[in-house]
Amino acid sequence: MSETTVVEAKNLDLTFPTNDGPVQALKDVNLSIEKGEFVSFIGPSGCGKTTFLRVMAALETPTGGTITVNGVSPEEARKSRAYGYVFQAAGLYPWRTIAGNIKLPLEIMGFSRSERDRRVKDVLQLVDLEGFGGKYPWQLSGGMQQRASIARALGFDADILLMDEPFGALDEIVRDHLNEQLLALWDRTGKTIGFVTHSIPEAVYLSTKIVVMSPRPGRITDVIDSPLPRKRPLEIRDTPEFIEIAHRVREGLRAGHGDD
Amino acid sequence: MRSVLPVLSVVAMILGLWYAACLPMNIKGVLTEAERAGATVTPEGGKARRDMSEFALLVANGFAIPATWAQERPRLPAPHQVAIELWDTTVMKKITSKRSLVYHGWVTLSATLLGFVIGTGLGILLAIGIVHSRVMDMSVMPWAIVSQTIPIIALAPMIIVVLYSIGVQGIVPKAVISAYLSFFPVVVGMVKGLRSPDAMQLDLLRTYNASNGQGFWKLRLPASMPYLFASLKIGVAASLVGAIVGELPTGAVSGLGARLLAGSYYGQTVQIWSALFAAAILAAVLVGVLGLIETRVLKRMGMT
Structure with a gap:
């Protein structure tokens, strides 16, 4: 494990007990994520991509194997505010303004009042929502709400951003726009991003590393290091390189489905 | 404004039914009074009329119909009699008068509000315990449900006697009964x-590594507001019922319950009905005020 390794998973297993017997959500998962990488997890539902993200965030406990985040256990990484988590729904509190929502984690973590105000200003700028701090969530569009929820995850300077299908509920055009903005944000902040999606173009467009997973049991079938440059205009999706990677992802997904 | 017409038609229908119901309910009494006053009624003599149907009596004594709406102590007072009594005992009486419904209403209201505050506080505390402790979840909820299956009319005298024996009387026992009824919907x-x-x-x-307390204050409590207000509206009405029931077994001399009781002792049906209506109006006002606060608060919280 090198200096710059952020996440290191070895032989990770996770079995959920259910009424229909145990379900193996993750089986023998090995993966390492380097600092500053943009890693997408793609696969059909039930492949364990969300579960793996939740294991990184210490929201699930693995039943076997080891995982470290920043060299320590996920639980300790959480206590040192190593990551911000973005869910599929923005989940903003309707009784708080956008600024108030972004302040929520800052209040919980005990930042001073002036520090909170300063950070809110910074992250609002980062997600292009300057001037919207005083608005309430219902006054914003779905895309803007999701941006606010990203700002909320950025406010406390976590190095890792874990995103669970953050744009899954948005329409194609808004999604393209947010993907572009997310890349710009990643470029500016140098954060390590873990991103769950079930859209192939989204995964290829965003990632430096694409982790293809398949279900029953949830496992990794392919890890693709993208040769695309860091700066990516939307048009890059029409280049042969892009199409080739997308093809490889699709092949990987199909191979995972072979036993159905 | 579109809702005015349906509301008015329903009210008109109820009033119509009510006036109609006064006829058979009161006709026998009216005929007895009329005969005593020297009028000719068919058939003559209370004994002959006793087993006759009210409708046959009405047909035979059409002249007596207006009187069924104007008796002093009717079995069923007509709406306008109740309305006049309400007017006389609220607006026309000084509120310090023992006959003023405002005075009696205030006596009941004060117990209601005290009980409501106690019940709501207790309900919220129990709910917090139930949500945060599995032991309380398993143990408190069944008892809370059982407590509501005991008829309050059976329990109220016991509460009052027990409290009296330890020297507690006045507004508190009534408030305790109110709280007993109102904590449940809040829980x-x-x-x-x-x-x-x-x-x-x-x-x-x-x-965020938030503590339970932070989760409670920042998320659970604000998120529960719509539910709280729905419960408060039920709870305040239950509180009023509790306060009135609490006035019955003690032979209280003041309060809406006391008016009901006194009315039934002396056959003052008009007084009973006006006290009933006063209670209903009071409940409507309390629920209405809570509804207004609810609209304001939830709108402010962006939760409507």
């Missing part, structure tokens, strides 16, 4: 409300 509503944040919201707080 049920608040448990539901405090549990209303979904798994995602709770996970989000976990990623």
Whole structure:
């Protein structure tokens, strides 16, 4: 494990007990994520991509194997505010303004009042929502709400951003726009991003590393290091390189489905 | 304004039915009084009329119909009699008068409000305990449900006697009965409300490493507000019922319950009905005020 390794998973297993017997959500998962990488997890539902993200965030406990985040256990990484988590729904509190929502984690973590105000200003700028701090969530569009929820995850300077299908509920055009903005944000902040999606173009467009997973049991079938440059205009999706990677992802997904 | 017409038609229908019901209910009494006053009624003599149907009597004595709406002590007072009594005992009486419904209403209202505050506080505390402790969840809820299956009319005298024996009297025993009735909807509503944040919201707080207390103040409590207000509206009406029931077994001399009781002792049906209506109006006002606060608060919280 090198200096710059952020996440290191070895032989990770996770079995959920259910009424229909145990379900193996993750089986023998090995993966390492380097600092500053943009890693997408793609696969059909039930492949364990969300579960793996939740294991990184210490929201699930693995039943076997080891995982470290920043060299320590996920639980300790959480206590040192190593990551911000973005869910599929923005989940903003309707009784708080956008600024108030972004302040929520800052209040919980005990930042001073002036520090909170300063950070809110910074992250609002980062997600292009300057001037919207005083608005309430219902006054914003779905895309803007999701941006606010990203700002909320950025406010406390976590190095890792874990995103669970953050744009899954948005329409194609808004999604393209947010993907572009997310890349710009990643470029500016140098954060390590873990991103769950079930859209192939989204995964290829965003990632430096694409982790293809398949279900029953949830496992990794392919890890693709993208040769695309860091700066990516939307048009890059029409280049042969892009199409080739997308093809490889699709092949990987199909191979995972072979036993159905 | 479109809703005015349906409301008015329903009210008109109820009033119509009410006036119609006065006829058979009161005709026998009216005929007895009329005969005593020297009028000719068919058939003559109370004995002959006793087993006749009210409708046959009405047909035979059409002249007596207006009187069924104007008796001093009717079995069923007509709406305008109740309205006049209400007017006389509220607006026309000084509120310090023992006959003023405002005075009696205030006596009941003060116990209602005290009981409501106690019941709501207790309900919220129990709900917090139930949501945060599995032991309380398993042990308190069944007792809360059992407590509501005991008829309050059976329990009220015992509460009053027990409290009296330890020297507590006046407004407090009534308030205790009020609280007994009003805590339950608050417990049920608040448990539901405090549990209303979904798994995602709770996970989000976990990623912040938030404590239970922070989760309570920042998420659970604000999220429970719509449920709290729904419960408060039920609770305040139950509180009023509790306060009135609390006045019955003691032979209280003041309060709406006392008016009901006194009315029934002396056959003052008009007084009973006006006290009933006063209670209903009071309940409507209390629920209405809570509804107004609810609209304001939830709108302010962006939760409507």
